[in-house]
Amino acid sequence: MNLASLNTPAAIVDLDAMTRNIQRMQARMNALGVKFRPHVKTTKCNQVVQAQLDAGAQGITVSTLKEAEQFFAAGIGDIVYAVAMAPNKLEQAMTLRRRGCDLKIVTDSVSSARAIVAFGNAHAESFEVWIEVDVDGHRSGIAPDDDLLLDVGRVLHEGGMKLGGVLAHAGSSYDYNTAADLERIAEQERAGCVHAAQRLRAAGLPCDTVSIGSTPTALAARHLEGVTEVRAGVYVFFDLVMHNVGVCALDDIALSVLTTVIGHQENKGWAIVDAGWMAMSRDRGTQRQQQDFGYGLVCTEDGVPVDGYVMSAANQEHGIVSCIGEPDTAIAARFPVGTRLRILPNHACATGAQHPEYHALSRDGAVSTWPRFYGW
Amino acid sequence: MNLASLNTPAAIVDLDAMTRNIQRMQARMNALGVKFRPHVKTTKCNQVVQAQLDAGAQGITVSTLKEAEQFFAAGIGDIVYAVAMAPNKLEQAMTLRRRGCDLKIVTDSVSSARAIVAFGNAHAESFEVWIEVDVDGHRSGIAPDDDLLLDVGRVLHEGGMKLGGVLAHAGSSYDYNTAADLERIAEQERAGCVHAAQRLRAAGLPCDTVSIGSTPTALAARHLEGVTEVRAGVYVFFDLVMHNVGVCALDDIALSVLTTVIGHQENKGWAIVDAGWMAMSRDRGTQRQQQDFGYGLVCTEDGVPVDGYVMSAANQEHGIVSCIGEPDTAIAARFPVGTRLRILPNHACATGAQHPEYHALSRDGAVSTWPRFYGW
Structure with a gap:
């Protein structure tokens, strides 16, 4: 299994980043x-x-x-x-x-x-x-x-x-x-x-x-x-809230939501994706921080941030991806229907909770399915 | 099974209200x-x-x-x-x-x-x-x-x-x-x-x-x-957002979250309950409406609204219940540890999605468990 074989939306865990995060914290605790x-x-x-x-x-x-x-x-x-x-x-x-x-x-x-x-x-x-x-x-x-x-x-x-x-x-x-x-x-x-x-x-x-x-x-x-x-x-x-607090870099964020572009409103500069708040959660934790990422920061399918593009609004199964500032009226050419993106979340605890499983992505591109539970 | 036998937090469906809501909509559609x-x-x-x-x-x-x-x-x-x-x-x-x-x-x-x-x-x-x-x-x-x-x-x-x-x-x-x-x-x-x-x-x-x-x-x-x-x-x-839109009364809201008081901060007028945003969702849909209910409106275990009390803040598994306006410094006497409350949600779609099942409550107090699914 690899990213291309996954249905969307899906919760992706970058194993390299997760492993670095675990080692960093444990090394600090050992030192302290x-x-x-x-x-x-x-x-x-x-x-x-x-x-x-x-x-x-x-x-x-x-x-x-x-x-x-x-x-x-x-x-x-x-x-x-x-x-x-x-x-x-x-x-x-x-x-x-x-x-x-x-x-x-x-x-x-x-x-x-x-x-x-x-x-x-x-x-x-x-x-x-x-x-x-x-x-x-x-x-x-x-x-x-x-x-x-x-x-x-x-x-x-x-x-x-x-x-x-x-x-x-x-x-x-x-x-x-x-x-x-x-x-x-x-x-x-x-x-x-x-x-x-x-x-x-x-x-x-x-x-x-x-x-x-x-x-x-x-x-x-x-x-x-x-x-x-x-x-x-x-x-x-980690997540965008922790990035804004200043305790991690963007590429330390190990959780993202894989999504597919399903349409556009070109004159508004919107791409519509198939991840809404059901996949991202309703958490707007960056709203009151110095950098508001909406419902999440847009990355390519490979996980590279696309500077200035966020999920600016969300309905249950629709996300609106747009450029911060002036509308990108060429967004349909930039992100055509079928394009797959990854969205970094505001709050990893809340976003993870929306998904029955994580898809753990290794450096070689292989993906394993890791179940998670919910409820009380 | 009845309300008293349920673990908290739990999603409760008032069957009378749900049945009324279904009949009201269907009757309108038939008439139209x-x-x-x-x-x-x-x-x-x-x-x-x-x-x-x-x-x-x-x-x-x-x-x-x-x-x-x-x-x-x-x-x-x-x-x-x-x-x-x-x-x-x-x-x-x-x-x-x-x-x-x-x-x-x-x-x-x-x-x-x-x-x-x-x-x-x-x-x-x-x-x-x-x-x-x-x-x-x-x-x-x-x-x-x-x-x-x-x-x-x-x-x-x-x-x-x-x-x-x-x-x-x-x-x-x-x-x-x-x-x-x-x-x-x-x-x-x-x-x-x-x-x-x-x-x-x-x-x-x-x-x-x-x-x-x-x-x-x-x-x-x-x-x-x-x-x-x-x-x-x-x-x-229905839900509090729909109440604010003006299309339902409070007692038409069929979904609530049953929760237990687990502590207080008396000088702040806070009761702490075991339903946080994991049980309510992060939806703050009433925030921009004429009446902001925080994370939800507090009701007694019987479902009767307690005027002026809302879930004013929420962490993952902690909710803060307080009085709108002046702090109720007698809140520990009003809602002692162990008190069970029901919280009406801002957005029923979002709150329901946090729960693996509904507990359907009949007029006679009997409760049935109705599973719900999630994921993609």
Whole structure:
């Protein structure tokens, strides 16, 4: 199988770029002296995760219990479910643990901690729980200086659960685009999470693991003193948002969507392609960044960016490809009907999720099909 | 099975609302004297499409050849693939026709028409082809007065294909929100497509079918003289975009996402839920409308809207629920951890596509699982 034999639209993974991305991150983590635990929500694909583990990653991070179940079935036991635990998911988590999965769960509230303790004690299950720490006001978690941190820690520890550590994610790192800002937010993530761990320990509570991470901060951190492990996900493919943040070059982007030109509106300078938002996702993550790529950057079938051409609009199965600025009224000659293009995505996690499989493209042009799963 | 037994997040279909929506549209089409051909891209679900056919729909519209294959396998033969044909998909279309599927394909260019003729003649296959007409500058198609219409018609007819009709979609109808504007755009869609058909016939070319449609125009048209069939998709579930367009009430929206509260940021007035953009989609279709619902409108588990509360932000598996305006710092008391909510979506086509199945909820509280497919 090769690119020419694929139906369109199709999700293409450039294996060379993916391998470089994996090696780059793992080499940094090795140099910084921490364990690396990739977030598999980006790909939900065994072949990609196996490549991450083969390069030195230890354990995985998941965003759903379905991911935990699928990757445990594939032989991975060390898993952290990095979304605050809902009480109604405790039975599913317990079932995984009793089958031998070393699943860690997360909370950031007394209410949820009490539910974990009550369920755990009722079923004689000592869950390992990490407390989520909020280092940047981005989403969930407890601020490092908030006494709620100690309250939650005590509920878990005194309730007989294993208080395993603290976990933070500096999601606001996506909002920056200079090395200085990224270094600053990386240090804020590190220092905040380490401070939370120190407060727990000073209160006589156990806290072995200090887990932080996002792709930009993992790539920007100068040192990781006090941190035991880093999590990151999108680095494996990168995307246009990460390009705008400044942590990858265009040719590091390993995911693209292969598409076919199906028509034109010549006077408007539009080529219509058979990849719409169903194939790209509705993610417009570059809209508020310094360079807006619409629904994606146009490349030739070989993967070379066509300067100035983006998918400027999308319907469900139609994409509109056009030139930024003046309309290219010769676009039908440039991209005739039947032309195949590849579109680099704004957000690899969102675009990948629209596809039942990746088509992994080797340097020699061979293509392998890698299934990915979805749902909950 | 009932709502309480479902894992979250989950896509819920309110069967009463869906049934009302199907009956309302079919009754209108019957009164207007046209055949109704629902667009199945919204649901990709056999049970929903069967309900549409049972109510009187004749044939279906698809946005991918995979939809054609899946619904042909389910026993539906009369299918129009309403996206301009890519030359590389002709073999797949021919295979379907030779298995007995009455598949119609679409084009809007001489180049694509020539490719269809060349392939058809090389394989002794007389494809039925409809010409796409552009009635509002929205996307694809040939303007009714453009002589390109006759050129494409002649290429197909003289090349031995069956020129079956014309097809238009007034996608710009989504941009309006008054009855007068919707009636005007509906009439523009009707008149433009009928005019294109008349020009083809006046040039001695066959044109039996005149196919138009979008949910807003189908519901706004005063008469459909000259039209033979109407297509619409999202009406079966409706959504917040359609509510803002003014063609449905909130309680007509049949699709929602069931979710669980997993935490809070009380000082910000945030409840965090386990449905993020993976469950809602990234669609922000109400952003530019008169009422912006964020990622969706919050309802109780019973489906009753909680006035003023929306999903204001979303990450992959986290949604932030908050009050529009002043932060509700008592939100943790209002929606404690473990509370289950239902979120009405901006765009039912996009939200449904994120889920492997619908959970169809009857008035008596019973829930059935209806699979849906995805991919190409």
